[in-house]
Amino acid sequence: MRDLPYGLIRVLDDGGDAVGPWNPNLSAEVLVAGLRAMLLTRAFDDRMFRLHRQGKTSFYMKSTGEEAIGAAQSMALDANDMSFPTYRMLSWLMAREYPLEDLVNQIFSNANDPLKGRQLPILYSARDYGFYSLSGNVGSRFGAAVGWAMASAFKHDTKIAIAHIGDGTTAEGDFHEALTFASVYRAPVILCVVNNQWAISTYSGFAGGESTTFAAKALAYGLPGLRIDGNDFLAVWAATEWAAERARTNNGATLIELFTYRAAAHSTSDDPGKYRPVDEAAHWPLGDPVERLRGHITRLGIWDDTKHEALIAGLDSTVRLAVKAGEAIGTLGKSKPSVKEMFEDVFATPDWRLIEQRRELGI
Amino acid sequence: MTQMNMIQALNSALDVLLTDDPDTLTFGQDVGYFGGVFRVTEGLQKKHGVTRCFDTPISEGGIVAAAIGMAAYGLRPIVEIQFADYILPAYDQLVSEAARLRYRSGGQFWAPMTVRAPYGGGIFGGQTHSQSPEAIFAHITGLKTVIPSNPYDAKGLLIAAVEDDDPVIFLEPKRIYNGPFDGRQNQSLRTWANEATAEVPEGRFTVPLGKAAVVREGREATVLAYGTMVHVAAAGINDSGVNAELIDLRSIVPLDIDTIIASVRKTGRCVILHEASRFGGFGGELSALVQERCFHHLRAPIERVAGWDTPYPHAFEWDYFPGPTRLADALRRAMEA
Numbered sequence: 001m002r003d004l005p006y007g008l009i010r011v012l013d014d015g016g017d018a019v020g021p022w023n024p025n026l027s028a029e030v031l032v033a034g035l036r037a038m039l040l041t042r043a044f045d046d047r048m049f050r051l052h053r054q055g056k057t058s059f060y061m062k063s064t065g066e067e068a069i070g071a072a073q074s075m076a077l078d079a080n081d082m083s084f085p086t087y088r089m090l091s092w093l094m095a096r097e098y099p100l101e102d103l104v105n106q107i108f109s110n111a112n113d114p115l116k117g118r119q120l121p122i123l124y125s126a127r128d129y130g131f132y133s134l135s136g137n138v139g140s141r142f143g144a145a146v147g148w149a150m151a152s153a154f155k156h157d158t159k160i161a162i163a164h165i166g167d168g169t170t171a172e173g174d175f176h177e178a179l180t181f182a183s184v185y186r187a188p189v190i191l192c193v194v195n196n197q198w199a200i201s202t203y204s205g206f207a208g209g210e211s212t213t214f215a216a217k218a219l220a221y222g223l224p225g226l227r228i229d230g231n232d233f234l235a236v237w238a239a240t241e242w243a244a245e246r247a248r249t250n251n252g253a254t255l256i257e258l259f260t261y262r263a264a265a266h267s268t269s270d271d272p273g274k275y276r277p278v279d280e281a282a283h284w285p286l287g288d289p290v291e292r293l294r295g296h297i298t299r300l301g302i303w304d305d306t307k308h309e310a311l312i313a314g315l316d317s318t319v320r321l322a323v324k325a326g327e328a329i330g331t332l333g334k335s336k337p338s339v340k341e342m343f344e345d346v347f348a349t350p351d352w353r354l355i356e357q358r359r360e361l362g363i
Numbered sequence: 364m365t366q367m368n369m370i371q372a373l374n375s376a377l378d379v380l381l382t383d384d385p386d387t388l389t390f391g392q393d394v395g396y397f398g399g400v401f402r403v404t405e406g407l408q409k410k411h412g413v414t415r416c417f418d419t420p421i422s423e424g425g426i427v428a429a430a431i432g433m434a435a436y437g438l439r440p441i442v443e444i445q446f447a448d449y450i451l452p453a454y455d456q457l458v459s460e461a462a463r464l465r466y467r468s469g470g471q472f473w474a475p476m477t478v479r480a481p482y483g484g485g486i487f488g489g490q491t492h493s494q495s496p497e498a499i500f501a502h503i504t505g506l507k508t509v510i511p512s513n514p515y516d517a518k519g520l521l522i523a524a525v526e527d528d529d530p531v532i533f534l535e536p537k538r539i540y541n542g543p544f545d546g547r548q549n550q551s552l553r554t555w556a557n558e559a560t561a562e563v564p565e566g567r568f569t570v571p572l573g574k575a576a577v578v579r580e581g582r583e584a585t586v587l588a589y590g591t592m593v594h595v596a597a598a599g600i601n602d603s604g605v606n607a608e609l610i611d612l613r614s615i616v617p618l619d620i621d622t623i624i625a626s627v628r629k630t631g632r633c634v635i636l637h638e639a640s641r642f643g644g645f646g647g648e649l650s651a652l653v654q655e656r657c658f659h660h661l662r663a664p665i666e667r668v669a670g671w672d673t674p675y676p677h678a679f680e681w682d683y684f685p686g687p688t689r690l691a692d693a694l695r696r697a698m699e700a
């Protein structure tokens with residue numbers, strides 16, 4: 001157990017075979033569904049990134065290279081479990097078939113935006129899909145995941161919580177506070193560090209990642225720490241299942257480090273060429289999660305290039321249709337929810353200030 | 364004199380400080396190698412070395428705590444918080460430590476440090492890249508809070524802030540980093556080129572903390588503003604047709620109370636403009652001060668024009684942003700009262 005945080009748990013070997021004790025032995029159907037969620041995430045990211053370039057929205061962030069994480073975890077956990085995601089967890093929603101049009105409308109902040117025009121693009125919230133409300137400030141939901149899990153235990157419920165934090169953000173107090181609470185109260189929670197090697201322009205060493213592993217931080221809190229190849233759909237699945245079983249059987253929390261690589265820019269606001277070699281992603285030794293899963297199911301004989309190209313083409317047109325529908329309602333600034341929405345939900349019931357101010361605006 | 368935008372002026376101030384005083388250093392998230400997400404520290408690591416300008420972990424509490432320790436030792440740290448919205452994890456350090464160190468130690472320790480943070484909206488940054496938190500610092504005695512409105516002041520005030528022996532929060536209006544903005548979002552972008560306040564000396568100079576600027580003189584009303592809102596106020600005054608005096612506070616602590624009083628006693632009317640939410644905003648303090656000290660000179664109720672009491676909403680940026688029209692309306696109401 002004490003060695004796990006220093007190793008790297010993998011299931012898919014370099015040849016695309018599933019090997020070793022962590023093999024979750026997933027069905028062909030699940031494997032293809034996982035690949036589909038990852039490819040859909042990538043197609044959607046690419047399309048929205050381009051729409052940002054065309055001025056149709058204010059901001060976007062891709063999760064390219066990290067798609068296996070959200071997809072595998074979303075599928076491995078129960079519909080009623082709650083995730084406390086980062087902004088790079090779109091594949092969680094894709095695996096649960098969240099409506100693409102709602103994503104597009106949120107990104108355009110248009111009249112049909114499910115978040116009513118209030119939130120920056122991609123800072124989704126999707127309660128019915130086990131996706132807790134995102135916020136721009138990093139890290140600050142990590143402790144709430146522990147609280148959610150404690151509440152579930154308090155209610156003798158079987159739901160568990162899962163939370164994500166970036167490698168860079170482990171430097172915030174939120175990370176350490178959450179681990180302490182998770183350990184002290186033996187909360188049924190899975191705490192995940194998505195180590196994509198970068199935090200905007202600084203590499204993981206600035207968060208202490210050169211002195212030890214992020215998984216190893218678990219040991220000082222008396223928790224198990226697993227270090228997982230985050231580009232290996234099967235390994236992510238297996239580790240998540242392991243930690244979920246531990247949580248559901250009241251054995252407490254687990255810290256999982258998902259070792260991956262942020263293949264794209266941090267966001268639409270930066271140029272990675274200014275701080276890292278532009279071809280670094282191509283040299284990432286653990287490969288591309290999409291290609292690795294594809295290689296695996298090809299070896300299993302359930303997949304081939306024709307099927308793959310057909311899937312991509314189908315997903316591209318699905319994304320295009322959703323974007324078209326969103327554009328028909330309106331891109332950023334061309335359409336927005338009623339300005340009334342600005343004053344709603346500040347409180348459950350608006351007080352006199354909000355009522356007066358709304359009147360002052362004439363709505 | 365050189366033409367500088369606000370980013371260049373701030374960069375120049377930091378360069379001067381790092382060059383002149385070996386005890387200054389600057390650090391923050393993405394500040395070193397990359398040069399900061401708004402490029403304010405661009406080139407400084409290369410020129411002054413990694414011990415003078417460096418990247419930090421993503422830990423605002425850690426950044427400010429480290430700055431306090433360094434400052435107490437005798438250095439003059441200048442730290443960057445990437446967005447003012449993200450200063451809150453450091454709030455305890457600022458309030459409970461930096462602001463009180465001198466007082467509680469009987470003058471044995473103090474923290475001469477500067478915390479820079481881009482603030483304010485108008486860039487479609489949504490709820491957590493748009494806020495104006497000046498009031499929560501103004502409320503904390505022992506902290507100074509400075510907000511420039513143009514490149515010249517940005518450089519002069521930053522150098523003055525670093526020279527100051529107390530902790531200073533230095534809020535940079537990011538909407539006007541690259542050019543003045545009067546709140547009319549549909550007009551084409553302006554740059555600082557050809558603006559008088561963009562003529563900035565290359566060397567060292569200061570703009571003293573606690574000294575407001577009378578941006579334009581007027582007889583009928585006084586408008587109090589700072590940061591981006593100075594430009595919005597100028598446009599609103601033009602629209603209103605009111606002969607108003609515009610005061611750029613430049614620092615809200617220390618506050619140039621004399622300039623405010625002299626102006627309101629002359630004009631008899633006062634309109635306060637800020638982008639932060641209205642309730643409990645700094646405008647409340649200004650309004651109380653003017654009422655207490657100018658009551659017998661006032662010919663109209665003091666008006667406050669501010670952001671609404673909601674979070675900063677993405678799609679409703681321009682419904683939230685207190686633009687020139689709302690200021691002009693307030694000025695006209697004051698004239699009719």
Ligand SMILES: Cc1ncc(C[n+]2csc(CCOP(=O)(O)OP(=O)(O)O)c2C)c(N)n1
Nearest residue numbers: 136137138166167168169198199200421449
């Ligand atoms: C509290 C807070 N501080 C700073 C920022 C600015 N910021 C946004 S993302 C980011 C980097 C986060 O890096 P990491 O945690 O590794 O996540 P990644 O982007 O790699 O997924 C920073 C510094 C923020 N959003 N919130």
Ligand SMILES: [Mg+2]
Nearest residue numbers: 166167198199
């Ligand atoms: Mg990262």
